[in-house]
Amino acid sequence: MSPKESIPRKKSCNHCYKSKVRCDLKRPSCTRCSNRNLDCTYVDAKLAEEVAASQSSPATVDGTWLSDSLAPETINNELLDFGNIHLVCTVDEHRIRGRWLESLLPSVDQRPKPFQASTMAFVTRVFKSYPRMFLTENHPPFIHWSQIADRVAEPLANCMNITRMWVAQTPESAAMVREVIGQEMSRLFQKAGLRWGEQRAFSGHLELLAILQCYLLYTIMLFCSANAASLVEQDIMIKLQDLAGDLASRGTLCPAETTGSRPDWESWIVASTKRRTLFATYLLDNLVNFTVGSPSFVAVELTGLPAPASKPLWNARDRRSWNAAYNQQLGLSSDGELLINDLWPQSDPNPAPVRQKKIDDWLSSVDEFGMMLYAVTSHTYNEA
Structure with a gap:
């Protein structure tokens, strides 16, 4: 065997590699992942290097977060970068x-x-x-x-x-x-x-x-x-x-x-x-x-804030599915999305058709948190 040749080194599983700890290489799940109930996956060297490079900067809460639940073949495309957040304050x-x-x-x-x-x-x-x-x-x-x-x-x-x-x-x-x-x-x-x-x-x-x-x-x-x-x-x-x-x-x-x-x-x-x-x-x-x-x-200081988002939006695990869910929401809400104040008492005792349709559409896809808020407001203000 020539000096330039070497025996390929066995690669640690994805979680152990990112954590820079020794992996016992057990299949289908190493001991560390089994003890932590993690989805143990083994990635190729190139992908592992890309993941390591993406995390080379000092870890901060506002830095790049990576979901453990992502499949290894999509992990490099699903980095979430929270270092460039742009928001506006619309409340008092x-x-x-x-x-x-x-x-x-x-x-x-x-x-x-x-x-x-x-x-x-x-x-x-x-x-x-x-x-x-x-x-x-x-x-x-x-x-x-x-x-x-x-x-x-x-x-x-x-x-x-x-x-x-x-x-x-x-x-x-x-x-x-x-x-x-x-x-x-x-x-x-x-x-x-x-x-x-x-x-x-x-x-x-x-x-x-x-x-x-x-x-x-x-x-x-x-x-x-x-x-x-x-x-x-x-x-x-x-x-x-x-x-x-x-x-x-x-x-x-x-x-x-x-x-x-x-x-x-x-x-x-x-x-x-x-x-x-x-x-x-x-x-x-x-x-x-x-x-x-x-x-x-x-x-009243929260007036104008959107009500809790739909389950597909909130639970989306990759950018493609989130984009698709948001595009669908934009297509369905020509009159704008439901606002939290749409769930409050209105001056008209009979809900306007547009508002009622917004609530119906929202309820059809909202998660348990939004449903709980609706139950509280509906029961408090005796609205159907």
Whole structure:
């Protein structure tokens, strides 16, 4: 054998190669992938080098995320680059931050939402399921799959671990779990640079989004524990709304969405996930207010935001299928997509045909999160 010739080296599986760890090369699944319930695939040298090159820069939350669920033959074409997100803010961030004041000093034109106890019991059960989803290889419907596909942001990774503690807690360990949750919430708020009187120091979309999502989940955990009303103090809700306002200030819509055209996939993912997280935050605020006997009011500051996207759009795992789903939506919504305020009470007691058709079309393809929002608004306002 000539000096230039060499025995071909066996290549690690895709996951071990990306993680730069030793692979035992077992087929059809190596031990590491089996232990982590990962889809073990072996790729050729050229493809492995391309994947490694795409991840050569320092890993950051706003960098390139790669979905583990993608097939090896498409993995190089499905890189999600969140480093160039363009969004516009279409809401009043100050009203979002100061929403807690509405229950104390409501505007003269505001009317309390006529929530029923049965509606709020339904919302409580749904919210209680959200943290538990992490334990069933699932995730809450306001967290996009790309956020936990490969490189999980540190706040989300911590939240998954704390969720396991919360689910497994006993009466004896409940106080310790609450203390851990409280400490992590304080750390997250400081991490976002939201100390009172200080300059907002954080500017990233994805990490701030993860911080709000986790703060929201921790608040849900506290609320769904014993003595819920006493555990979710007003200071927690004030900070939650402050985080929500800061997130919204960095954009809630893609510029293309304002003109009825198709945005880039990455910007849409961030914008759509932000909106879902804001809707969930507001609904939790309503739930906490109802529990302590305080009124809640229509979130007029969110007027104009699109309602949660369809299941094909939200769950799309590759650019081609997402583009196709978005093009289909544009073709069907000649009068524009359904807005969140289309689900609120209208001045006309009889729904206009155009609005009713929008709602019907939306319901035919929306996921469980959108269906839950519709159930709450429909039952609250007695609309069919």
